[in-house]
Amino acid sequence: MTVIFSKKCEYGLQAILYLAANDNSDVVKSEEISHILNIPKEFISKILQSLTESGLVYSKKGKSGGFALAKAPNKIRLIDIVTAIDGMSMFNNCVLGFPHCSPDHPCPLHEQWGELRTKAYNMLTDETLDQLKEKTLKKIGHLKN
Amino acid sequence: MTVIFSKKCEYGLQAILYLAANDNSDVVKSEEISHILNIPKEFISKILQSLTESGLVYSKKGKSGGFALAKAPNKIRLIDIVTAIDGMSMFNNCVLGFPHCSPDHPCPLHEQWGELRTKAYNMLTDETLDQLKEKTLKKIGHLKN
């Protein structure tokens, strides 16, 4: 199967977009995220815990605890979440899997793929959570119905 | 981890590019492909077997058997190999993993990602094996040293 982001990363992106859409409220508990986004509760907890370590998410323990963004939505870029969860391998490794692919010894797809990959990287770097908030609200609204 | 193509698909692309580079000779045995490209022999055999079923590869059984391209290199596009091994999910599924992502109910990244994905698809559709042969020969030459 061809994958772009791991399940972990997909879930992490979904959850953090949800947190951005609920940025007005205090914290959101993992139970709610799990239910709305249809992600196993324990799994999304783990992911948000790791994003807490990365400094992207704030977690409040104990009763009435939950998760929220650790920074203003305009300070969090999609690339921050992707690299925190999946690392940079997608942007560094050869698309054909050649171990020693480099500008000196490029693989047959080096230039073409490099260009596309740079565009993907720039896209994820340009998009911040505040810019996606409206679209996310619409999408979540649809999920709730 | 973030992946583009599965290991199977990477290996398959490497091997078929190798076959294209050796299109003058009769057949190439999996032993040789395994050695040059550093892919487990049994694994690349399996992959080439499945590509044989897909009609992209020709296999000659018995002593002095091996694998070769089933068509002229200019008739095989990279997308053919990718879809034969990994399917089309990469080009159909929502990048954020939302189950019901569609033009009607787009995910927050729908348009931006769609554009990139189309470019990737077109690139894989445009590139045929004959076009990549020279570049492959250089790369293989480097691997052999």
Place this chain on the structure above:
DNA sequence: CTTTAATCAGACAATAAAATCCGATTATAA
């Protein structure tokens, strides 16, 4: 202070992907 409800932490289980093993079949060539 005690109950309650949440995160946290680490082990564990299930599934999927990657890699290996082995015997059967096939065809070449001595």
Place this chain on the structure above:
DNA sequence: TTATAATCGGATTTTATTGTCTGATTAAAG
């Protein structure tokens, strides 16, 4: 016609990813 060397096919093992369970810790609220 027999030995050899390759693919073929299926089962099996290993490893990584995904998902689950359980108990500890934390903090709010009665």
